[in-house]
Amino acid sequence: MAALEVRALSVGYGPVRALHEVSLDVPPGGITAVLGGNGAGKSTLLRAISRTLGFHRGTAGGGTVHFDGRPLDGLGAAGVVAAGVVQVPEGRQVFARMTVADNLRAGALGARGGRKRYAASLAEVHELFPVLADRAGQRAGLLSGGEQQMLALARGLMARPRLLLLDEPSLGLAPLVAARIGETIRRINDTGTSVLLVEQNASMALRLASRAYVLEVGEVTLEGDAAELAASDEVRRRYLGVVDETAAEDADRAQESAPVLRRWTA
Amino acid sequence: MTTFVELLLGGLSMGSVYALIALGFVVIFKATEVVNFAHASLLLAGGYVTAVLHDDIGFWPALGVGIAGAAVVGSAVEYTVMRRYRGADHSVLAIVTIGVDILLTTELTRRIGTDVLALGDPWGDKLLTVGDITIAQTRVAAFVAAALLITVFLLAFRYTTWGVSMRAAAENPQTAALMGVRLGRVSLSAWAVAGSLAAVAALFLTVFPTPGLERATSLAALKAFPAAILGGLDSTTGALAGGLIVGVTESFATGYQSDLTFLGRGFGDLAPYLVMVAVLLIRPAGLFGTKELARV
Numbered sequence: 281m282a283a284l285e286v287r288a289l290s291v292g293y294g295p296v297r298a299l300h301e302v303s304l305d306v307p308p309g310g311i312t313a314v315l316g317g318n319g320a321g322k323s324t325l326l327r328a329i330s331r332t333l334g335f336h337r338g339t340a341g342g343g344t345v346h347f348d349g350r351p352l353d354g355l356g357a358a359g360v361v362a363a364g365v366v367q368v369p370e371g372r373q374v375f376a377r378m379t380v381a382d383n384l385r386a387g388a389l390g391a392r393g394g395r396k397r398y399a400a401s402l403a404e405v406h407e408l409f410p411v412l413a414d415r416a417g418q419r420a421g422l423l424s425g426g427e428q429q430m431l432a433l434a435r436g437l438m439a440r441p442r443l444l445l446l447d448e449p450s451l452g453l454a455p456l457v458a459a460r461i462g463e464t465i466r467r468i469n470d471t472g473t474s475v476l477l478v479e480q481n482a483s484m485a486l487r488l489a490s491r492a493y494v495l496e497v498g499e500v501t502l503e504g505d506a507a508e509l510a511a512s513d514e515v516r517r518r519y520l521g522v523v524d525e526t527a528a529e530d531a532d533r534a535q536e537s538a539p540v541l542r543r544w545t546a
Numbered sequence: 547m548t549t550f551v552e553l554l555l556g557g558l559s560m561g562s563v564y565a566l567i568a569l570g571f572v573v574i575f576k577a578t579e580v581v582n583f584a585h586a587s588l589l590l591a592g593g594y595v596t597a598v599l600h601d602d603i604g605f606w607p608a609l610g611v612g613i614a615g616a617a618v619v620g621s622a623v624e625y626t627v628m629r630r631y632r633g634a635d636h637s638v639l640a641i642v643t644i645g646v647d648i649l650l651t652t653e654l655t656r657r658i659g660t661d662v663l664a665l666g667d668p669w670g671d672k673l674l675t676v677g678d679i680t681i682a683q684t685r686v687a688a689f690v691a692a693a694l695l696i697t698v699f700l701l702a703f704r705y706t707t708w709g710v711s712m713r714a715a716a717e718n719p720q721t722a723a724l725m726g727v728r729l730g731r732v733s734l735s736a737w738a739v740a741g742s743l744a745a746v747a748a749l750f751l752t753v754f755p756t757p758g759l760e761r762a763t764s765l766a767a768l769k770a771f772p773a774a775i776l777g778g779l780d781s782t783t784g785a786l787a788g789g790l791i792v793g794v795t796e797s798f799a800t801g802y803q804s805d806l807t808f809l810g811r812g813f814g815d816l817a818p819y820l821v822m823v824a825v826l827l828i829r830p831a832g833l834f835g836t837k838e839l840a841r842v
Contacts, residue, residue: 335720361726373721375714377836386714389707390726439726 283308283443283474284329284365289343291321291328293336298324299498301343305491306443311465311475313489313506315482315519321498322478323370326445329476330367331357347443361390366441370448372432376421380412383420383431387438397440405434408464426457433464443474450481462488482519486510494519548678553801554794559685561793562692566747567770568777568785569696570740575779576716577736581640584623585744586764587650592616592745593665593752593759594654600666608666613745619650620741624734655761663752663759671754688750695746699739700782708735716780769796769815772822778835787833792818 284306291299299321306312316322327333329345329352345352352360375383384405388398406413409430415423420431429449436444449465450458462484469475469488479485486492486506494502494515502509509515567589574582596612603611623646631639669683703709714722715732723729744767751766752759773792777784799806800814825833 330724332720332723335723356728357723358726358728361724366726367724369721369724373718375717375721377717378710378713382710382713385707385710386722386725386727389711389714389722435725 283348284476285344285346286325286329287344287346289325289328289345290341291324291333291338292341293338297498298338299328302495302498302500303343304493304500304503306474306476307491308442308474309469309472310491311469311477311489313485313492314476314478314495315480315485315492315515316495317480319497320495322495323447324498325495326367326447326476326478329360329365329445331355331360332367358390361439361441362392364440364442365445366390366436366439366443367445368432368436368447368449371451372425372428374420374423374428374431374435376419378420379417380420380423380431381416383435384412384438387435389439391439393440398438401438401440405437408437408467409434425453426460429453429457429461430464433461433468437468437473441473443476444468446475446477448479448481449477450479450484458484482515483510486515486520549801551679552681553797555679555681556685556801557794557797558790559681559689559793560797561773561790562689562696563747563750563789564770564773564792565696565786565789566692566743566750567767568774568789569699569782570743570747571770571774572777572779572782572785573712573736573743574740575774576782577712578628578639578733579636579716580628580643581636581779582643582740583640584643584647584650585740585770586767587647587654588616588620588623588741589744589748589751589767590654590759590764591619591650592741593748593763594658594663596745596749597663597665597752597759600664605666605668609745609749612748613742616741616745616748617738618741620737620739620744621734624737628733628737629730651764658759658761661760662757665749665752665759667749667753669753682754684750684753684755688753691746691750695743696786699743703782712736769818772818776822776825776832778832780836781832781834784832784834791821795821 286302286304288301288303289299290301302325314322314325324338327336327338328340331352333340347363347365350363352363352365355363375386378386384402388401391397411427412431412434420428423431433449446465449461453461458481465475465477466488477485477489486509489506492504492506492509493500502514567585571582571585574580592612592615595615596608599611600608627642627646628639631642667684669687672683673680674683674686703712711722711727711732714725715727715729719729747767748763751763769792770789773788774785776791777788795817796814799817803811803813806813
């Protein structure tokens, strides 16, 4: 049975339809990726799961979301966190005016369990990101982008989630830093936390994930094994930026046949 | 020289009371980004409860009930009114608080009428004399109580779980919600805290040398607005600094009024606003208001 089951989920922002009958499964213990361009509905999907659509005046038009067989639809955002599903928001969104240590404390606000549990989570997070222990007293707004992303991940982990929802964790990071974040996501997953990874960086997402979905204009257009998707022409051409040879030849031929337009098409 | 010191001490004492009011104002603003124009009526409500009850149950219990009462009124306003508008524009909410203020103040002034109610405080008009300096005991009590409350509040804000959720919600409500912070509770607790601080302030606004609680008391409470604004609306430190500045300015302007006759009478009431305008001209976000601090 899937840890997270989304069935025929539809979401709109006023008259604008953002998701249309989207269904997807996140199996327990795995990494599942959702790919898609800007405006495909990736963030909307996560908001619908974490019950924060209200902040964007979105409304669920139909469909269900279950986690471990329990419906999340009727809960508030805090209820979803308590159920074990925690979202790390897009663009990091660390509490810039608070210290790193207070950010981590804030992450544990929705967690059950007392001081012991908190200390244990903190120790785990510090082991995963030693830099956060060094910077504990510093304001989060002064960390570098990569460090802020680490803090955002760590803050999410403080609630001891069973399913982590990641919204574009590589956004705005240098390739090397993004790769390190990817590595960390894998390590988090190794400890038994399921991950739903939403990414525009398809090559990273497909490398990490075991299953993937492609979202286009609010609908799932492709789904399957991540490796298979990575090998498919459609995904390679549209999301991985790989131009195969025949396509290159096509382009050459097109240029030859219309040399006058060269300046404008280059 | 003695006049100067007495005025300074009196000003600091009044200032600490303004700081209590301004702090409540800032807490609500931080937690909900709403400018609460109903704050003065919360204060009046707390003072009124204390004034009505002190004859029957004694001063200290009455004060306790007054503080709790103002907290309840604050929470009730949040729960019955503000919550219905969640998600609405903050400026709309600010206007809604004006409506709430008019309702509450009208009812309270109807009850108070033309009376001047004593709050039955134990200090009365006793004076404290140290060397050449004479100051009313109420002023000392005000300063000590305000300093104590403000310290407790700031420690709680900094170190307790409540404080962390408050600050998280203040900085980014949506992300705080993703962390499992219940924004409704944060907002409710902000209104309750603001109410109880206002009730304490009500006591010290109405003790000697002021005759007692009357309709105009809510006007005195309005001086905390320039205090909060010149300190920076989203800064607790600013509320303290602003309160003290307003208190001292007012005290000096009133005390040296005879030297300032060319300005006409009642300059003391005006001075805090002048200071506010002067500060805002130089620092538009207030003395301690947030200028964005971020590295991307």
